[in-house]
Amino acid sequence: MIDTDAALAPFEVDDLDGDVLLDLISDNTDQEWRAERRRLRLAYQLCVTHPAVEADPASWADGILDLAGYTDTLGGEGTPEVAAFTVELWATAAGVSTWSAKRTLAAALDLHHRLPHTWAAVEDLRIPGWKACRVAEDTNRLSLEAATWVDEELARRGTWGLPTIEKTIKTAIAMFHPDLVKNNGLPGRDDWDVTIDHTAGVDGTSRLDAIGDSVDLEKFHSLLADEAATMGRLGDTDTLGQRKAKALGALADRQATADLLGLLNDDTDNGGSSTDGDNQAGGLVHPVTGKPVTRRRSYLKTRLYVHMTLADLATMAGATTDAAAAGGHVAATNLFGTVHLDTLTTWLRDLGTNARVTPVIDTNRDWAVDHHDPPETMREQVILRDQHCVFPWCTVDARNCDLDHIEPYDEHGPPDQTRPENLAPLCRRHHLAKTHGTWRYVRNRDGTYTWTNHTHAWLVTRDGTTSLTDP
Structure with missing residues (x-):
């Protein structure tokens, strides 16, 4: 060397x-x-x-x-x-x-x-x-x-x-x-919050942090500990810490079940006037009112996009969990990073009917509308296509960005100005920089972006930025 x-x-x-x-x-x-x-x-x-x-x-x-x-x-x-x-x-x-x-x-x-x-x-x-x-x-x-x-x-x-x-x-x-x-640098009431970080772990592992009332948090921790102890008595061989983490999901499912049985609210989702055809709870009735109970879905409200090959999809659908894991197949997700197919299989199995599988979004679809704001499907298409702000070296998640018209929108201009090829995610500060500064950019045929500012130029791809100007 x-x-x-x-x-x-x-x-x-x-x-x-x-x-x-x-x-x-x-x-x-x-x-x-x-x-x-x-x-x-x-x-x-x-x-x-x-x-x-x-x-x-x-x-x-x-x-x-x-x-x-x-x-x-x-x-x-x-x-x-x-x-x-x-x-x-x-x-x-x-x-x-x-x-x-x-x-x-x-x-x-x-x-x-x-x-x-x-x-x-x-x-x-x-x-x-x-x-x-x-x-x-x-x-x-x-x-x-x-x-x-x-x-x-x-x-x-x-x-x-x-x-x-x-x-x-x-x-x-x-x-x-x-x-x-005044608080010795320690968190106080103004800092109370519950946050989740999906980038803190690997293969479907995230981090949940909470700052709140000491008694409330101690009660919740004791509840988790009791749930974990019950799991242990029922034969779960994971460590106490792992069982407490799994208890979060168990408690959420139990909460959904309680709502399903109407134990928390005498009113059902349709005002307590469900017909037999609407009663999807398998004949369950409210224990007090005797009225049919309309099923509530899981509390999981996350929309997860999974990117995988057709071969991996076939493996996931037709192979056992062990076979999928042995094959080493993985899929990319919008929230949880890269996960093994056996992890996805486990999620789908555990969620059961609460997991709703929808058709994929074609990120190469060519279509347009004749108004400024793109419809939700088009916005999702652009977000999934680019994944982050397309300004040089910026990594702000596309879901936290504005969708910018690369060629500025003209309300008196030609039709079809709002189309995926003319839209790109820009975080707010870089949207302002493009609008009020000296930066300009174009979307290339291969889906990359070329930015220019005075005598300098940069090429931006989903994987990073390259300077196009000799040092």
């Missing part, structure tokens, strides 16, 4: 040892620190050359209304404002996500205007740029007075170790922002 040193002299990595190896490690660290310093210099220069000239500067939201907590400009208090969509200039030139670009530009602004001693340490190569960015990021929302105190205290100590940085910033918060520590 051949590499080159700082003087561009070639060397064989596999032959290195002793002092020569250590010298090259030190040389590599020096190059990294210099590269980080240059990156921050360039980031600040981009901000300087793109000052805000109107009342809509670049911010953590860049004009996206009602984005809670992200309406502040990039730099903290005391930094100059930057023109809208400057972030996209850095992101596309550096080949990074928009969020990464925001962090870099904000850190560059804060280091120059709020943390001059820390920036001087970067300039003198006394600390790496990433450590200075850590200070800038952790003080970005603090007042200029608090940030200045942190900067001066770190310079007085002469050290920027992570424990020192963390302790100094916590002290500054206590001194200048006591309101931020």
